Amino acid sequence: MIRIERRIDANPWWTAGTLVAALAAGMLASALIVATAGADPFEAFRTLFFGAFGSQKAVMTTLIKSTPLILTGLATVIAFRAQIWSIGQEGQVFAGAMAGYLGSQILAGLPPLLFFPGVILFGVAGGLLLGGACAILKTRFGVNEIVSTVMTNYLAIYLLSYLLAGGPWAEIGDGASYQQSVPLPAAEQLPLLFGTKLHIGVLLPFVAAICCAVMLDRTALGYEIKALGTNPVALGHKGTNIARTIIAVMCISGGLAALAGVIELYGVGHRLKADNLVGLGYAGIIVGMIGGLRPLGTVLAGLLFGGLASGAVSMRVVSDIPASLVPAMQGIILLFVLCASVMARYKIVRGTAS
Template identity: 60%
Template sequence: MTSINEPAENLFPEPVPKWRIERRVNPKRSWTFAMYALATLFGLFLSALLLLTSGADVFKAYSALLKGAFGSEKALYATMAKATPLILTGLATVVAFRAQVWSIGQEGQVYAGAMGAYLGCLVFIGLPAWLYVCLIILSGMIGGALLGTTAAILKDRFDVNEIISTVMMNYLIVFLLSYLIGGGPWTEVSTTVVYQQTGPIPAASELPYLLGSTKLHLGFILALTAALVCYVLLEKTPLGYEIRAMGFNPIALAYRGTNIGRTIIIVMAVSGAIAGLAGVSEIFGTAHRLRADTLYGLGYTGIIIGMIGGLRPLGTVVAGIVFGGLASGGLYMKLLAQVPDALVPAMQGILLLAFLCAGVAARYKLVRTEKDV
């Protein structure tokens, strides 16, 4: 047996860490707000560095961005139109993530919604205009909900991870649409060249424009309504109670009699329906024919919007409008300040990271380790 010859104090060379991270017991609203404000400035600062490296004039670029996003009535309408599908996919994220169901399926559900609605517009043709539009919206929501529910059933019955299943179904649905509009039954027939698109939708099925604008359509009202419905659902109904409780502690919820599998299915149906609405709004409010490229990325961006919005409906509306502004102002910035295309999504990414950091900074603090705790 070896013996220890050193004195006790020198036995242990390893230092004990001086700092640790602790949760704030009651984060103040003002502190949280300050963190997010700081994050915005920090995000803009980092974006400015990016603009500099690309050789653009930062001031010119930012003022073009602002002008293009919110500088005029017309710009504002364009921003709101761009924000519409983003708010909806953001809300779809809110509903799923609040329940800690990690659905990445908003992208596919947007496509499914657009396809459901297009099917509706073929089936219900000839009905009175208001009924026609309502049924189209409804079939779009059903399309998204069906796709979402599929993932939920796979999870409930076979314990298939929802992240995997939703991502895979995103691929499936895109290829299904490619088939339908690229040679399949929905392909535009009147032209000699085959584009990846359907023919124009009937005028009666278009979502009407608002305020005489040529960009802002009924979809924006639908998005605001959806936000209100989400808020009421989450905060004021027993189902919302279950969704929130499931997000925090599904074990206790199950112990006290709530069927978790069933709740997941409902969550995914609601989330899918809202994402589907984004597809309806984009196709029947903006593009006026079914094509894949206008739908691309709306679902994935929605995840960012929902996260930045703090998984709250109102926050999501705000975040959606900011991102809508980035999208429509980005175009301006590109034209006026010769900023490369790719910088706008890069800025979105930077802002997301900054906001996520702010979320952590608002909830935790660094504490000096006391001795002998």
């Protein structure tokens, strides 16, 4: 007889095994979905992975595409480790891009060494304020953070839409109907790395991941974040100001997500446009969760999903399968990974039936 029993000690191999099984099951389910839409799953996956990792150019696109995903993934990690279910990453990406763009108008003309850190700070501040606002809604007014962050996501999206469609930042002329700003001048675009197509922003997620890992593992704030996520009652009773910790968490999380938006603006899109930003925040939630809410795992998951995003383009071109397969796959895999995370806490034992 086979039974399921709760584990006392986590077994890293079992945990990894359940995760791999979940990824595989997710892929299989995705293949079925592809088949429901009348396409060939093998063809789809072949072109998808070739487009992601099949050539030097593909790998570079993958790196660029994974940059914002890792950052929004890290934003998810920080919030979710504290069991703060912020899903405001989407709106914070928008806020980061908007605030970063505002920065360019104020700081225009500064030398690059001052300009880029300046606009990045502007952008980060935008997301930080938005995250912090939701934190205060939670701590002062008891507004559930899921609801408030969803609502602020819509607010941020509508604000950008207003600014770009007939608003102050709209591109005047032929492009006016496209809902975008004028392109940034070349001097205001992030410089490229040694003659590659990679902008220097691709290094940021790795730096940020290391900072997050050290912060969670080695600092008092990290200790408080983890304790908040497991037993806020004990943390509060033992003298830590819970409200302040929540605000800190959501500010950091918002700042990280906003970083994704501002890097996307200055490194990739080079103009403010909703299409470049949409979905980055939501995908980041999946990336962070599939990364096991660990910074290192998030980097790996981000690279995987960045790869899928980059492969989706070639999949569409070569196999005529819609690129939206990728978000669908992400969603499916996430559901499986969630189940796996529960399975990781159990073990299968062969019981002796009486």
